[in-house]
Amino acid sequence: MQTALSPHLRSHLFSRFPRFTSRDADEVRHEVSQIFCEHDLRVVGRSQSLNTELHFRRGKKVSYGRMLYGATVDIEPGRLDDFYLIQLPISGQENIHCGAQSVLSDAGMATIISPALEFRMRHERNAEKLFIRVERSAFEQQCAQYYGRPTGGPLNFSPAIPLHSPATRSLKRLLEWQLTEASEGSLFDQPLIAAQFEEALMVSLLGTLPHNQDAAREPLGAIAPGFVKRAEAYIEHNAHLPLTAGDIADHVGVSMRSLFAGYRKYRNTSPMQQLKEIRLNAVRAELSAPQPDTTVTQTALRWGFGHLGQFSAAYQQRFHELPSATLKRHKG
Numbered sequence: 001m002q003t004a005l006s007p008h009l010r011s012h013l014f015s016r017f018p019r020f021t022s023r024d025a026d027e028v029r030h031e032v033s034q035i036f037c038e039h040d041l042r043v044v045g046r047s048q049s050l051n052t053e054l055h056f057r058r059g060k061k062v063s064y065g066r067m068l069y070g071a072t073v074d075i076e077p078g079r080l081d082d083f084y085l086i087q088l089p090i091s092g093q094e095n096i097h098c099g100a101q102s103v104l105s106d107a108g109m110a111t112i113i114s115p116a117l118e119f120r121m122r123h124e125r126n127a128e129k130l131f132i133r134v135e136r137s138a139f140e141q142q143c144a145q146y147y148g149r150p151t152g153g154p155l156n157f158s159p160a161i162p163l164h165s166p167a168t169r170s171l172k173r174l175l176e177w178q179l180t181e182a183s184e185g186s187l188f189d190q191p192l193i194a195a196q197f198e199e200a201l202m203v204s205l206l207g208t209l210p211h212n213q214d215a216a217r218e219p220l221g222a223i224a225p226g227f228v229k230r231a232e233a234y235i236e237h238n239a240h241l242p243l244t245a246g247d248i249a250d251h252v253g254v255s256m257r258s259l260f261a262g263y264r265k266y267r268n269t270s271p272m273q274q275l276k277e278i279r280l281n282a283v284r285a286e287l288s289a290p291q292p293d294t295t296v297t298q299t300a301l302r303w304g305f306g307h308l309g310q311f312s313a314a315y316q317q318r319f320h321e322l323p324s325a326t327l328k329r330h331k332g
Contacts, residue, residue, distance in 0.1 A: 099118060
């Protein structure tokens with residue numbers, strides 16, 4: 001995406017995934033608690049009443065949604081405990097208090113709430129937001145994989161995400177693309193592809209936003225060829241699974257940065273390129289022995305190729321023919 005989504009378009013995201021609408025405070029509190037956590041909810045001012053709407057698409061490690069309360073409300077969850085919450089207002093404002101920091105959040109200032117920190121917020125009447133929920137266990141595991149060592153205590157982010165700063169422009173584009181695809185597309189229906197998207201989001205957050213684990217970065221040292229061989233064998237035997245770079249690094253006991261450095265030094269490639277080549281071979285094998293209902297599209301998606309144009313180009317470069325030609329020849 002080259003430009004930000006318009007508020008009009010964003011206000012329609014996740015319409016395919018309605019969770020509930022309600023004007024009853026007890027029902028709103030109960031339903032929101034099912035998605036997030038138990039909390040206190042108080043409408044500010046006697047003249048206001050709730051008109052709450054929540055849309056939600058649950059994923060394995062990362063979930064996405066959109067909501068509004070329809071009234072100014074004070075929300076006090078205490079701590080989120082088992083998930084991180086990224087909030088991106090489409091319109092209006094939220095006042096976020098997380099740990100010792102306060103953030104006025106609007107369309108230009110998103111927030112990320114860390115589960116170990118005390119948290120409360122005021123959601124203004126005209127505020128509507130997109131949100132992303134990242135499971136704590138998955139995120140902390142990803143952090144350990146990223147740095148190649150256990151986290152030094154809970155992973156805590158600085159809550160403010162200024163979306164228009166040079167440091168976060170790429171992250172902003174990634175967030176908007178993932179939210180749009182999770183809402184409107186079909187790639188998140190493919191487990192192999194969804195796992196890569198979830199890892200890309202977590203790694204991007206770790207690499208872009210300030211947090212308390214930065215000191216865990218270790219200098220790269222010499223990497224033994226045996227370490228690379230173990231990674232190659234693991235990829236070879238698990239290419240049919242929703243494998244990520246973090247999974248590979250965790251299996252062989254090094255950081256993701258060390259994993260990629262080892263592949264560059266000893267193989268002049270990357271672990272994900274190896275995985276791609278193995279999956280291309282698997283696609284070719286299926287197209288060469290097709291079932292009556294075999295199609296190029298479904299075979300490619302099942303093996304984790306979400307961009308069919310790029311897949312066809314990579315397939316043709318490797319096998320010197322289009323995947324459709326392979327299928328046609330063997331069906332004939």
